[in-house]
Amino acid sequence: MIDAWVHLLSLRCKLPGRSCLITITWTKTLMGQGLSVGIDDLADQCLRKVDIKPWLFSKRKGSKNLDVDSCTIQIYWDLANAKFGSGPEPLEGFYLALVFNQEMVLLLGDLKKEAYKKIEVDPVLHSNAICIARREHLFGKRFYGSKAQFCDKGQMHDVRIECDTVGLNDPCLVIRIDSKMVMQVKRLKWKFRGNHTIVVDGLPVEVFWDVHNWLFGNAMGNAVFMFQTCLSAEKLWGASHCTFDPSVLTWSCPQQISDSNSQGLVFSLVLYAWKHE
Template sequence: MKEFPSCFGENGVQVVDSSSSSTTRGAQNVVTCIYQCKLQGRSCLITVSWTKYLMGQGLSVGIDELGNHCLCKVDIKPWLFQRRKGSKNLGVEYGKIDILWDLSSAKFGSGPEPLEGFYVAVLFNKEMVLLLGDLKKEACKKIEHHRVNAHFDHAIFLAKREHIFGKKFYSAKAQFCDKGQVHDVRIECDTLNDPCLVIRIDSRTVMQVKQLNWKFRGNHTILVDGIPVEVFWDIHNWLFGNTIGNAVFMFQTCISTEKGQSASDPSVLKWAYSHEFRDSQLQGLGFSLILYAWKNE
């Protein structure tokens, strides 16, 4: 997981190289979404990260070409509330990138990702490549004011990484297919008394694992909206690690044994955070939800 830089430009925004970010222990409240987009026919990945701090929310937008070449990365100061609305223009190798955002009316739940009342737009050479949020009409008016073509192919939502917190119960929301239903994902795990792992989708039990001392890593296929979803889990840190350790769960649609790794291999969940994971997403493995579950003390 990447932190926001500790120093920012005068306008509350800074363009940084991807190598300047440092790795943390992951206890922050962060949601990261990865989208496949087109920059004038060139495939790219746009990463949007929402972070919640004690002083407020933060937003980060990164654009990477295939081959892991970082075109740009923009971070918005989390504590500057007047910067909830703004734009940033960046010159890159092939042209100009415009990032516009309006979070002034955004409504948040318990997590860092806004629920409604916002938009985030990314344009390349005055053409829209990504538009997030429910204020799409407002965004298009703003864009048309700048004489920008607002007609674009929708980006493909590839993956979501989220840090969730709890003691025995951990919850998240996921949409496993394009324009599909948004589901409530609930993970239940009592590691003290006869350890057992239960996963529910919309209150319906879809998976139960007992004898976790022997099955602390594994995988199982469930059905969601008629689509096979492979569930990987690694709760080794909960059972045998230190008190700040986290468990990792990955829900992967359309995964196959030929393209995936063995679930008994502890590296499979590290792979979920790697460049190889992002490349495999572009090969048609579908959507992935990766949950880092932290125990509240």
Template sequence: MRDFPSCFGENGVQVADFSSSSTNKSAQNLVTCVYQCRLGGRSGLITVTWSKNLMGQGLGVAIDDNTNQCLCKVEIKPWLFSKKRGSKSLEADSSKIDIYWDLSSARFGSGPEPLEGFYLGIAFNRQMILLLGDMKKEAFKKTSASPVPSTAIFIAKREHIFGKKIFSTKAQFCNNGQLHDLVIECDTTGINDPCLIVRVDSKTVMQVKRLLWKFRGNHIILVDGLAVEVLWDVHNWLFGSSLGNAVFMFKTSLSAEKLWASQALSDPHMSHCSWSQRFRDSQSQCLGFSLILYASKSE
């Protein structure tokens, strides 16, 4: 989370130091997911990183407590040279952490994150605190963890994507949210007045004209009835080197004022009561979720 972009003010997004690590092709094949969890009687964060390069596919897990102290960090080497199923046990802060995985039957799309046929389980003192994948029954059979469903909350995702003028990915905008087709379109080659378009499930939800003047900004859209703030920074696409990134952030943690402002963008006839309820629902279901996309122009 510490190297995620930081957003300031109403007019733009300032990006943390990401360009040096994401100008090579290997960095574009990373997906990082962050989950808030319970570590006994305290809160913590689990960061799961899926990677893909010429050597194969890999997996990294890091667990931090509520003071940002790293309790453990495990890197599983590319699967070309290691087992596609296995486990690791560690001792940290007088606690036992067990990590179990089985990706022997995993199915992948174009990215490094498995789509189905896998599980990744993390147990803290024999209690499952995070369980990913569609093979949950198999996961509990292989572990000695208590068969209590994990209460981890998906709070952030960072992904590297690339294309020439169209950048696409699968995205959800809150914990346990519906999976959507997300497309960002921007042609900056030989165009005097480039335009930025964002589509969700083939529907245009945002269009930014005069991009040379509005290369940084923010806008509010509606997805699944929830207000989502979109922040963009395409400065490197327009004025930087050919290897530069653009960055996009989709946030569901909105202030009430911004939610009221988005009313005019969606339905000017929606009642104040309806928006109050929708704001309470969005806060209770999806508080604090962020999707961050680093988009690189391919040659």
């Protein structure tokens, strides 16, 4: 069992003269909750990273400057009235903003009006960031839920995974989008790894699963699910031959996330599902 609950969000945005990846990581441990912001170039080289631990140091509102090459990026956050569920990521009552040259590069949270009142930015220039990946650790006995927006400016969907492997001779896997069953895997002991294409918002979404740990490994171990969208099924099949390495709890793909748009891949959601009693 891991000792940290992590939600990771990767976004692609444009700065003057370059595109970059912004990674937002929300964490929850026995020591408290934390937030980190990392900025990488498209060659996967870390340009700058800053850790914000508002719950440890009682600093739930503030700002920091990040020097990236010859640029200064300003980070603003207000988590004073943030409301949380069981996970590390706030549900409402917060904002997190990145500003460069009076332009709002990134704005997360529901307090957008409050952010624009607090931060001096050009109101005409809006965030150009596009979410290309999410990674989450989920905990449960049979049901595991998340939310995902599979295309830019699309609808937010509820994603639900159902799988009961305790005491069953023939367990099955069910995945629902907005309560509608979109796929079911029977004879799971023979099909503990695989992939299947579903359609969400008119786009094909390839679903990969690996539940080997649940069936044959540590009963308290994790399964991994990945939902990956694409512009066409042919592009998806040619661009995403992914493998899973249980020893490091990650999916490895030949193409970098930063190449996702050029390969036709738009968004990926990776869920690490842990069983607990």
